Amino acid sequence: MLVMTNTKDHPTALPAHVRTVVVGAGYAGLSAALSLHDDGIDTVILEGSGRVGGRVCSERRRDGVVVDHGxxxxxxxxxxxxxxxxxxxxxxxxxxxTGEHIELWPDGAQRRYTGAGPDDGPGMDEYLAAADRIDELARTIDIDDPTATPDIEKWDSETVHSYFERTVANEDARRRLALAVEGVWSIEPRDLSLFHLLFYVASAGGFDQLMETEGCAQERRFRDGAQSTALAVAEHLGDRVHVNTAVRHVEHTTDGVRIETTRGTILADTVVMALPPSATQRVTFTPPLPVSRTRWVERSPMGDVAKVHAVFDTPFWRADGLSGQATIYGDRAVGVVFDNSPEDAGHGVLVCFVYGDRQRSWSALSDDDRRTAIIDTLVELFGDRAASPIDYTEKIWPQDRWARGGYAASPTPGTWFAHGHDGWRAPADRIHWAGSETASIWNGYIDGAISSGARAAEEIRKRLSR
Ligand SMILES: Cc1cc2nc3c(=O)[nH]c(=O)nc-3n(C[C@H](O)[C@H](O)[C@H](O)COP(=O)(O)OP(=O)(O)OC[C@H]3O[C@@H](n4cnc5c(N)ncnc54)[C@H](O)[C@@H]3O)c2cc1C
Structure with a gap:
């Protein structure tokens, strides 16, 4: 992992009192702390793990190849x-x-295509029509005030599975839509509220924005890994970042907040909790949080995703006219493959995503069987040269001690309607909420984490200036 080596072995003592404590050094917490620090507001970040970046985690492997596990x-x-x-x-x-993408169907049939999808592929017309309908519904959602949406009760009462069953007749189109849901939310359509899907689409600026590469969410990567910016921010903040410092308890006192950590106690005027719901649940609060916030957090489980990287001497598939991108329908563990080679193509890297039900059964296999399941699929897609990677690494996010899943949390059906208004991100007295799950724009993404931190910092500035 790319870690901050200066803070791990020689921890700086915690200050007794600061104006603002930020809990969690993912992109949300770093952004909040940076914004407050830029304004000269005395701030520290407390991070439970030994590194910054949270769900963004880059690793330099053999021959200097950087892989992004998150x-x-x-x-x-x-x-x-x-x-x-x-x-x-x-x-x-x-x-x-560049080149042809592959679709692999449950019967082993393969289709090759360029662009966003095979024009003549099974169920394609119905899939595209469904995507248009989703965009149309999503346009009615106010991303800054989602619970004001007129149809929220109806849409939040339906799962995406039942919506597709009801509105999409073609089975292959439903298969495509299910894989799209797994790919974007890393959960099964039966677990996803139609309202949350629509909010998320609105938050990203359209269904294609979530799904596509060029001009959309998957367009670019970071030369030194996506964690490198987090490391740079932490370096800039210096001794204000305390890793290996998990927050256990947050207590309102008469004139501030008392924060208990594994390395001692700090008093602050205000707190930004920049954690995913899975981690917020493990912190206790006095007085207890408002019920709406507690319910929101309890009813927002993380997704089930694993990322697996296989490294080769060269990106050999490119010479065969293939992009390295594949979508796999059916029972094979892998759902989607991308070419994750370094910019100079000095090595070839394929990243495999394993989601939802398939992630649960695949992660229960032995180490050898998991690897075999991945490599067999890569051979099926790219030929025998895929059988012998020079390096192989997995990150199974539900097993991550701090995040307990990924990419993000998805509120279960009914949660937005019942608890969203007060529970989504309204401050609880001196406690302010950041984290990707609290963002209006690009909710669930790194970008959303950063804007959520900036929003929480703005709330703090307003409070401190009163
Ligand atoms: C496999 C995967 C792929 C993804 N792909 C993309 C992508 O390509 N593009 C994109 O934009 N987004 C992607 N995401 C989503 C993105 O990574 C997250 O939305 C974003 O990083 C969340 O940032 P955050 O700061 O809100 O939360 P986190 O990154 O989860 O940060 C929370 C921090 O709090 C710490 N913490 C937890 N409990 C405590 C405690 N008690 N005390 C102190 N610290 C604590 C954690 O260790 C962590 O560092 C992906 C996520 C995953 C898992």
Missing amino acids: GQWVGPTQKHLLALAERFDRPTFPTYN
């Missing part, structure tokens, strides 16, 4: 992430998107 892509409308990367001089490069 968040990796940035799209052209993700202005907050692009601006932060530019401020800290972290270059990006285009995702390899």
